[in-house]
Amino acid sequence: MAPELLECRLAVDDLDAFVTDVGKIGERHGVTIQAFDARYVAGRQHLQRAVELADRAIDRGENVARDRAVEILLYAAGRRQIDQALEMGVSEDETRAVVLIDHAGSTENEHGDLEAAREAITELESFVGPEPTLDDTDEETLQSFFDITDAERAATDASLEALVRERVALLEVEK
Numbered sequence: 001m002a003p004e005l006l007e008c009r010l011a012v013d014d015l016d017a018f019v020t021d022v023g024k025i026g027e028r029h030g031v032t033i034q035a036f037d038a039r040y041v042a043g044r045q046h047l048q049r050a051v052e053l054a055d056r057a058i059d060r061g062e063n064v065a066r067d068r069a070v071e072i073l074l075y076a077a078g079r080r081q082i083d084q085a086l087e088m089g090v091s092e093d094e095t096r097a098v099v100l101i102d103h104a105g106s107t108e109n110e111h112g113d114l115e116a117a118r119e120a121i122t123e124l125e126s127f128v129g130p131e132p133t134l135d136d137t138d139e140e141t142l143q144s145f146f147d148i149t150d151a152e153r154a155a156t157d158a159s160l161e162a163l164v165r166e167r168v169a170l171l172e173v174e175k
Contacts, residue, residue: 002048003102004114006121009128010035011094018090018126022099025120026069030112031103033121034069036076038096038133039141040088042164047100049165050076072100078146078167087145096133137161 012018018035026033041047054071057063064080065071077085090097099121103112121127139160142148146167153163 001103002044003051003100004118005044005047005134006099006101006118007038007131007133008097008099008122009094009131009133010090010097010126011128012090012092012126015090015092018124021124021126022121023069025117029114029117029120031101031114031117032068032072032112033099033101033117034072034076035090035097035099036073036088037090038098039138040077040145041098041134042137042142042146042161043134046161046164046168047072047076047098049168051100051102053168053171072102075168075171078164078171080171094128096131098133 010018022033022035025031036047050072053075054063054068057075058068058071063071064074065082070082070085073089074080074082074085077088079085101114101117101121103114122130137160142160142164143150143153146164148160148163148167153160156163158166
């Protein structure tokens, strides 16, 4: 089952408090939650593939992070270093965001309450409101972050999202 993606605008004043609040919502509703800066998300399939690969790494005992949400972030960013992957997360200030909510892999509840978690996120002080963020990709930012050159794009008819998903999959090979 595909993860729930909440496209929105966030205004985070205190990042540590926001991360703590999101973690508590995840625990309370038996879900994994990870918030991304929308500029670094190439599309729904990008995040779905990151979840699949993170879960596979966890199942095999090959995960880098102890926390599933952080492992998903690592795969989404195509990076093995947590500090480098964090650039893809939300930061303090107002941000166009994509909040991933997923119940698969939850140790507490195999069928976490996605709707209740989504509602709890929308009630956070940091939540400004829903806003479409996945249909308006920042190609320059994506190319830079994922090291995709103009020459590489010219050499293929693959979409930018497909090239980003390739980078996500390459993380598996580079271990």
